[in-house]
Amino acid sequence: MIAEALFFSAVLFVIGVVGVLTRRNAIIIFMCVELMLNAVNLSFVALARLHGITGQAFVVFVMTVAAAEAAVGLAIIISVFRHYQTVDLENVNLLKG
Amino acid sequence: MTLAPALVPLALQAVETAHPLAATPAHWIWLVLVLPLVGAAVNGVLGVITDWRPGPFDPDPVHTGEFPIPSATLVERAERATPMVMTVIEGHRPRAKPGPGDHGDHHEEGDDAGSHAPPARHPFLGLVSIVGTGVVAAAFAVAVAAFLAMLRTPSEAPYVLTFWDWVKAGPLHIPLALRLDQLSIVMTLVITGVGTLIHLFSIGYMRDDGSYARYFAYLNLFVFFMLLLVLGANYAVMFVGWEGVGLCSFLLIGFWFTEKANADAGKKAFIVNRIGDFGFLVAMFLMFWNFRSLDFTPVMQGAAALPVGSALATTIALFLFLGCTGKSAQIPLYVWLPDAMAGPTPVSALIHAATMVTAGVYLVARSGAIFAAAPAASLTVVLVGALTATFAATIGLKQWDIKKVLAYSTVSQLGYMFVGVGAGAYAAGIFHLVTHAFFKALLFLGAGAVIHSMHHAFHATGRDDDAQDMRNMGGLRRYMPVTFATMWAATLAIAGIIPFAGFFSKDEILGATFAQAHGSVLANASWLGIPGSVVLYAAYVMLLVSAFMTAVYMTRMMLYTFHGPNRTGEGERHHLHEAPLLMTLPLIVLAVLSTVGGWLNVPPLLGALGPVERLGHWLEPVVGAPARALAAGAAEPTLGAEATLVGVAVLVALGGIAYAVARLKPASLVPKAVAPPEQPGIERLLANKYYVDEAYDAAIVQPVVQGSRKVLYRGLDVGIIDRIFVTFFGFEFPRLLSWAGSRLQSGRVGNYAWALLIGVVLLLGAFTLR
Numbered sequence: 001m002i003a004e005a006l007f008f009s010a011v012l013f014v015i016g017v018v019g020v021l022t023r024r025n026a027i028i029i030f031m032c033v034e035l036m037l038n039a040v041n042l043s044f045v046a047l048a049r050l051h052g053i054t055g056q057a058f059v060v061f062v063m064t065v066a067a068a069e070a071a072v073g074l075a076i077i078i079s080v081f082r083h084y085q086t087v088d089l090e091n092v093n094l095l096k097g
Numbered sequence: 098m099t100l101a102p103a104l105v106p107l108a109l110q111a112v113e114t115a116h117p118l119a120a121t122p123a124h125w126i127w128l129v130l131v132l133p134l135v136g137a138a139v140n141g142v143l144g145v146i147t148d149w150r151p152g153p154f155d156p157d158p159v160h161t162g163e164f165p166i167p168s169a170t171l172v173e174r175a176e177r178a179t180p181m182v183m184t185v186i187e188g189h190r191p192r193a194k195p196g197p198g199d200h201g202d203h204h205e206e207g208d209d210a211g212s213h214a215p216p217a218r219h220p221f222l223g224l225v226s227i228v229g230t231g232v233v234a235a236a237f238a239v240a241v242a243a244f245l246a247m248l249r250t251p252s253e254a255p256y257v258l259t260f261w262d263w264v265k266a267g268p269l270h271i272p273l274a275l276r277l278d279q280l281s282i283v284m285t286l287v288i289t290g291v292g293t294l295i296h297l298f299s300i301g302y303m304r305d306d307g308s309y310a311r312y313f314a315y316l317n318l319f320v321f322f323m324l325l326l327v328l329g330a331n332y333a334v335m336f337v338g339w340e341g342v343g344l345c346s347f348l349l350i351g352f353w354f355t356e357k358a359n360a361d362a363g364k365k366a367f368i369v370n371r372i373g374d375f376g377f378l379v380a381m382f383l384m385f386w387n388f389r390s391l392d393f394t395p396v397m398q399g400a401a402a403l404p405v406g407s408a409l410a411t412t413i414a415l416f417l418f419l420g421c422t423g424k425s426a427q428i429p430l431y432v433w434l435p436d437a438m439a440g441p442t443p444v445s446a447l448i449h450a451a452t453m454v455t456a457g458v459y460l461v462a463r464s465g466a467i468f469a470a471a472p473a474a475s476l477t478v479v480l481v482g483a484l485t486a487t488f489a490a491t492i493g494l495k496q497w498d499i500k501k502v503l504a505y506s507t508v509s510q511l512g513y514m515f516v517g518v519g520a521g522a523y524a525a526g527i528f529h530l531v532t533h534a535f536f537k538a539l540l541f542l543g544a545g546a547v548i549h550s551m552h553h554a555f556h557a558t559g560r561d562d563d564a565q566d567m568r569n570m571g572g573l574r575r576y577m578p579v580t581f582a583t584m585w586a587a588t589l590a591i592a593g594i595i596p597f598a599g600f601f602s603k604d605e606i607l608g609a610t611f612a613q614a615h616g617s618v619l620a621n622a623s624w625l626g627i628p629g630s631v632v633l634y635a636a637y638v639m640l641l642v643s644a645f646m647t648a649v650y651m652t653r654m655m656l657y658t659f660h661g662p663n664r665t666g667e668g669e670r671h672h673l674h675e676a677p678l679l680m681t682l683p684l685i686v687l688a689v690l691s692t693v694g695g696w697l698n699v700p701p702l703l704g705a706l707g708p709v710e711r712l713g714h715w716l717e718p719v720v721g722a723p724a725r726a727l728a729a730g731a732a733e734p735t736l737g738a739e740a741t742l743v744g745v746a747v748l749v750a751l752g753g754i755a756y757a758v759a760r761l762k763p764a765s766l767v768p769k770a771v772a773p774p775e776q777p778g779i780e781r782l783l784a785n786k787y788y789v790d791e792a793y794d795a796a797i798v799q800p801v802v803q804g805s806r807k808v809l810y811r812g813l814d815v816g817i818i819d820r821i822f823v824t825f826f827g828f829e830f831p832r833l834l835s836w837a838g839s840r841l842q843s844g845r846v847g848n849y850a851w852a853l854l855i856g857v858v859l860l861l862g863a864f865t866l867r
C-alpha cells in the first residue's frame with residue numbers, strides 16, 4: 001500500500017518538475033508547483049502510517065502555506081499580465097544580467 | 098628621545114659617581130646643551146609666527162618653469178598672499194618680508210617698489226637677536242666656568258653625567274649621558290666661543306632678511322646638536338648630534354630655498370652625507386657586536402685590547418673614517434662642501450668652516466684607541482687627508498667666487514687635520530682644528546662683510562650682478578679698512594707665517610708627519626703593500642706643496658679683493674662701505690685670536706715664547722695613549738732637525754706669497770661681465786674643479802636617475818605593476834569574470850529552475866554515491 005502511494009507521489013512530483021521546466025505559461029508552471037507540493041503531501045500521509053501522526057500534521061501546514069502561496073502567486077501573475085499583456089515567462093526577463 | 102625632562106632642571110637627578118668635578122660648576126655643563134635648545138625653541142616659535150609661508154604654487158614656478166601658471170593668476174594670488182610673493186614674480190630673491198605695517202606702502206609705490214624699497218625689518222628683530230645670541234653667549238660662559246673648574250680640579254678620568262636610559266633592549270644599553278673631558282671641553286669652548294661671535298655677526302648680516310627668526314632658530318639648533326655631538330658619552334648620543342648637525346646644515350644651506358640652486362645644494366649635502374653616515378652606522382654595529390657597548394670607555398678598552406693590525410679594528414676604523422669623509426668633506430665625498438656655499442655666509446663660517454666639518458677630526462681623535470690598533474686605517478686617513486689637501490688647494494687656485502676659494506681652502510685644511518690625527522699626532526690635529534676655527538671663521542666673516550657691502554652697492558643702483566665674484570671687487574681696502582686688516586691677519590695665519598696661529602698648528606702637523614715617518618709603528622706598518630714610511634713621507638711632501646698653494650691662493654684672493662683698482666662700477670663705487678660695528682667686532686676678536694692662538698701650543702723649539710705644548714699636555718689623558726702607541730719607536734726629532742723643518746715650512750709659505758704677489762696683476766683684471774673664458778688646458782680644468790661634479794654626475798647620478806626612470810619607473814612600475822597588477826588583475830580580469838557571470842543571469846525563470854534541478858541531482862547523486 002505504501003509502495004503504491006509513494007510511487008504515485010513520485011510520478012506526481014516528476015510531472016510537476018517536468019511541467020515547471022518545460023512549460024512557459026506562468027499559470028501552468030504555477031499549477032505544476034502545486035502538483036509538486038501535493039506529491040509531497042501524499043508521501044507525508046502515506047508515511048504517517050508508519051511514523052505516527054506527525055506526517056499528517058505537516059500536511060495541514062503545507063496546505064495552509066500552499067493556500068497563502070497560491071493567493072500571493074496568483075496576485076503576482078495578475079500584475080505581470082497587467083504589465084506585459086501576457087503570462088508567457090519567455091518574455092519576462094527583467095533580471096537579465 | 099624625549100627632550101622635555103631636560104628643559105626642567107631635573108638634571109640634578111644625574112647620577113654621578115663621586116668625581117672630583119661633581120661639586121664644581123662643571124656639574125652645570127648640561128646647561129650648555131639646554132640653552133641653545135631653548136633659544137631654538139623660542140626663535141622657532143617666533144619664526145613660525147612671522148615667517149612668510151610658501152603658497153601652493155611654490156617653489157617658484159616662474160623660475161623653474163615646471164608649472165606654467167599664467168602670470169595673471171600668480172599676481173592675483175600674490176596680492177591675496179603676502180607681498181613677498183611679488184618680489185618672487187619680479188625675479189628678485191625674496192630677501193625681505195615687509196612687516197604687517199608696510200603692506201600699504203608696498204602696493205602704493207607701484208611695481209618697482211618691491212625690489213628697491215628699503216627693506217622692512219623683522220617684527221621681532223630685537224627679541225630674536227637677544228635670544229639667539231644670548232643663549233650661545235651664556236652657553237660659552239657656562240663652558241668657561243666648567244673649564245676653569247677643570248683647571249682647578251685636575252682629573253685624569255672623564256666626568257660622565259648620566260641622565261636617563263635612552264635605549265634598554267637586551268644587552269643594548271644606551272644611556273643619555275654627557276662626557277666632560279679634556280677633549281670635549283676644548284671642542285665646547287671653540288663651538289660656543291666662535292659660535293657667539295658668528296651669531297653676533299649674523300645680527301648685522303641677516304638684519305634685512307624676512308626669515309630672520311627662522312635663521313636664528315636653525316643656528317641655535319645647530320649649536321645644540323654640535324654640542325651634543327662633542328659632549329655625548331657614547332657613540333649613539335654622538336650620532337644623534339652627528340645627524341642633527343647634518344639636518345641643520347641642510348636647512349641652512351637651503352635657507353633661501355625659493356631659488357632652486359640653493360635647495361639643490363642643500364639636498365646634495367644631505368645625500369652625500371648619508372653615504373658617510375652609513376659608514377658610521379656600520380662601525381657602531383660592529384662596535385656593539387664585538388665590545389657589547391657603545392660607551393666610549395668600554396669601547397676604547399676593548400679596542401686597546403685588540404692586537405695591533407687586527408682585521409676588526411681596521412674594519413671599524415675604516416667605516417668610521419667613511420663617516421668622516423662625508424661630514425668633513427674629504428675625498429671622495431668632499432663635493433658637497435663647495436656647493437654648501439649657497440647658504441648665508443655666517444653659516445658657511447660656523448658650520449662649513451669652524452665647527453661641523455671638523456666633527457670628523459674630533460671623531461678620529463675620540464676613537465684614537467681604535468685607530469691606534471689599526472695602523473693601516475691610520476695610514477688611509479693620512480693618505481686621504483694629504484690627497485684632499487693637495488687636490489682641493491689646486492682647485493682653490495682658480496676660483497673666482499670669493500666663497501668658493503674659502504670653501505676649497507677649508508677642504509684643504511681639513512685634509513691637514515686628518516693627516517695630523519692619522520699620523521697619531523692627535524693633539525696637533527685638534528690644535529689645527531682650533532686655530533683653523535679662528536682664522537677660517539674670520540676669513541668667511543670677512544668675505545661676508547665684503548659680500549654684504551657689494552650686495553648693498555649693487556642693490557642701491559639696482560644692478561643685477563655677482564656680488565661674490567672677485568672680478569667685480571678690487572681695491573676694497575680703501576672702503577673697508579677693518580675687514581682688510583683683519584683678513585690679512587687670517588691670511589697670514591692660514592699661510593703659516595710666524596707668529597700667526599696657523600704657523601704653529603701647521604708646523605706641528607708637518608713636524609709630526611715627518612717624525613713618524615721613520616721608525617714608528619706607523620712607518621713600519623704597510624698600506625696595501627706600500628710601506629708606511631713611504632706614505633708618510635709622501636704625505637709630508639704633499640702637505641708642503643699644498644702649503645705653498647695655500648699661500649698662493651689666499652694671497653690671490655686678498656690681492657684681487659682688496660688691492661689694485663676697483664672694478665665694481667662707477668655708480669656702485671660710492672655705495673661701498675665698511676660693515677657696521679656689530680660685524681667688525683667679531684672680525685677684530687677673531688683676528689686677535691688668529692694672531693695669538695698659536696700660544697696655546699708652543700713647540701719646544703720656540704720654548705722662549707712661553708709654556709711648551711700646553712694643549713698637548715691638556716689633551717694627554719684622552720689622546721696620549723693612542724698617540725704613544727702609534728709613535729712607538731720613532732726618534733724624538735732633534736732641535737736642529739726641527740728648526741730645519743720649521744724653516745722649510747715658513748720658506749714655502751713666504752715663497753707662495755711672493756710668487757702670488759709677483760705673478761698676479763690685479764690691475765689687469767676685468768669685471769666678470771666682460772671677462773674672457775679661461776684658457777683651455779690646466780686653467781680651465783682647475784676652474785671647472787677637475788670636472789669631478791660632472792664625473793660623479795655621469796658615473797653615479799645619471800645611472801641612478803636613468804635607471805630609476807627607465808628600469809624602475811618605466812619597466813617595473815609602469816610595465817609590471819601597472820600593467821599586470823593594476824590593469825590586468827585590477828581591471829581586465831574582473832571585467833571578464835563579471836561578463837561571464839552576467840551571461841548566467843538570463844532572467845528566465847526556466848533557466849534558473851533547470852540550474853536548481855541539476856544542482857539538486859548533483860548533490861543528491863553525490864550524497865548517494867558517497
